[in-house]
Amino acid sequence: MxxxxxxxxxxxxxxxxxxxxxxxxxxxxxxxxxxxxxxxxIVYFAVTDRFANxxxxxxxxxxxxxxxxxxxxxxxxxxxxxxxxxQLKAGYFxxxxxxxxxxxxxxxxxxxxxxxxxxxxxxxxxxxxxxxxYTTMDANMGTRDELREMIDIAHAQGIRVLFDVVxxxxxxxxxxxxxxxxxxxxxxxxxxxxxxxxxxFIDYNNFAxxxxxxxxxxxxxLPGYPDGGKDDFTMQLAYLPDFRTESGxxxxxxxxxxxxxxxxxxxxxxxTVRGYLVQWLADWVxxxxxxxxxxxxxxxxxxxxxxxxxxxxTDALKDWKTRHPEQxxxxxxxxxxxxxxxHGPEGSSWHDAGFDSMINFEFQHRxxxxxxxxxxxxxQYAGLLNKSPRYDILSYISSHDTSLFPRDQLKHxxxxxxxxPGGVQLFxxxxxxxxxxxxxxxDEQQATRSDMNWNTLDAATLAHxxxxxxxxxxxxxxxxxxxxxxxxxxxxxxxxxxxxxxxAVPEAQGALELKxxxxxxxxxxxxxxxxxQTYIVKDGAVAVHAAxxxxxxxxxx
Numbered sequence: 001m002x003x004x005x006x007x008x009x010x011x012x013x014x015x016x017x018x019x020x021x022x023x024x025x026x027x028x029x030x031x032x033x034x035x036x037x038x039x040x041x042i043v044y045f046a047v048t049d050r051f052a053n054x055x056x057x058x059x060x061x062x063x064x065x066x067x068x069x070x071x072x073x074x075x076x077x078x079x080x081x082x083x084x085x086x087q088l089k090a091g092y093f094x095x096x097x098x099x100x101x102x103x104x105x106x107x108x109x110x111x112x113x114x115x116x117x118x119x120x121x122x123x124x125x126x127x128x129x130x131x132x133x134y135t136t137m138d139a140n141m142g143t144r145d146e147l148r149e150m151i152d153i154a155h156a157q158g159i160r161v162l163f164d165v166v167x168x169x170x171x172x173x174x175x176x177x178x179x180x181x182x183x184x185x186x187x188x189x190x191x192x193x194x195x196x197x198x199x200x201f202i203d204y205n206n207f208a209x210x211x212x213x214x215x216x217x218x219x220x221x222l223p224g225y226p227d228g229g230k231d232d233f234t235m236q237l238a239y240l241p242d243f244r245t246e247s248g249x250x251x252x253x254x255x256x257x258x259x260x261x262x263x264x265x266x267x268x269x270x271x272t273v274r275g276y277l278v279q280w281l282a283d284w285v286x287x288x289x290x291x292x293x294x295x296x297x298x299x300x301x302x303x304x305x306x307x308x309x310x311x312x313x314t315d316a317l318k319d320w321k322t323r324h325p326e327q328x329x330x331x332x333x334x335x336x337x338x339x340x341x342x343h344g345p346e347g348s349s350w351h352d353a354g355f356d357s358m359i360n361f362e363f364q365h366r367x368x369x370x371x372x373x374x375x376x377x378x379x380q381y382a383g384l385l386n387k388s389p390r391y392d393i394l395s396y397i398s399s400h401d402t403s404l405f406p407r408d409q410l411k412h413x414x415x416x417x418x419x420x421p422g423g424v425q426l427f428x429x430x431x432x433x434x435x436x437x438x439x440x441x442x443d444e445q446q447a448t449r450s451d452m453n454w455n456t457l458d459a460a461t462l463a464h465x466x467x468x469x470x471x472x473x474x475x476x477x478x479x480x481x482x483x484x485x486x487x488x489x490x491x492x493x494x495x496x497x498x499x500x501x502x503x504a505v506p507e508a509q510g511a512l513e514l515k516x517x518x519x520x521x522x523x524x525x526x527x528x529x530x531x532x533q534t535y536i537v538k539d540g541a542v543a544v545h546a547a548x549x550x551x552x553x554x555x556x557x
Contacts, residue, residue, distance in 0.1 A: 112176025
């Protein structure tokens, strides 16, 4: 907690003042843009390695291989940036109505594997959370040119690109990376290590570990390194090395990058650990036009670092847009959402630390209830999110860190999510009924990260998701409107905001008469976006024929 004390704030005084001034201007600008992305984020999260394999030639970069013993649950499976580009070109995301694509971190990860679960599988960094070099592309993900093409195609479709980023920690000290970069802490024979004897080949008492990240950069509990602390900001998560982002000490490049021939990292004068990380991440924005970040492990990094990252990324995106007026979507500022484990729908101090929204862990557990219960959730969220000052959340029904929504209830879950107030995050395969993978003991979350089911897409679920997603994209009222209950059986509600209004009746069948007084005027022509049927309002009501769901909007003139 040291960085929150007054002396910590003074130490970063100038940077903090600049960051706060920039952030205040951004929030004022964003709140004035009715119907902007920030008002209605519809985010599709793809674990890149598990989504689509566009270039099989990069599947085994750095000698990465399939796991001979663990069922391949933690190996790289071949998904890459080229695969995402293929699906962009096919219109897959456009048809879903999403306006942002969250991808796993494409920068270079540790090269080898570590022991996964209860010594059950070889766990590689396919998920992007164990960084080695923040300045270079991971070869499994593809090339910089492939990344640039993907982002340009997404932008041409009005889809923003968000990177998953980590400020809290780099990757583990794995055998392959230590050997490749000649950190002399390995015993002979390490090349033949297996799950049960992996750690016996690492000399954890060797002070030569200083040639890895170095004690000025991380807490690691290794010889010559400080131990992890006992508070959220300085603890080591899952034995990972903890970046010393709170430190005011100027540092050089970490030793492992000093000996890495292909790094783009250069020594920066009078720069702290925080300063390096912020610049490295902002450089991706400045070069490629990355529109936003999903920040991992937010509550384990002090707010000053997040503010610094937000300010630097904002400047970088503004610069990119000035240089690429034909490639930008609009002039909206950089956007950030954060993952603070257990965060709910309420506003918090993290919304004042550079984040436009925070991931909402609560909704997944409430989306499976009946519509009477869900209406209470909608009413609560709409009330919270429309208070002043405004903030946002990002709700989901499935997550790579929790569980998948029950596969036999996906239509219900998709309706609950895509009709919810606030921002929403669709996890890859929820729209297609992707089935869970293996769930090894000690790391059951691996089951949520199975390969995208391109050969077994569930047509009915996908069609349902597309109709809901496209409807939501047209209607900021769903995200930001006043919530009004119309009827309990069948459940029907309205969402109304200046210039936009909708009525939804999820899971409805047959002939219905809906009261629309106060939402749509008599004589108004309405369209059911689910069936493409049109209706006329008469005496404050409209008679419709429901075919699973009703999504009413004003018909185009």
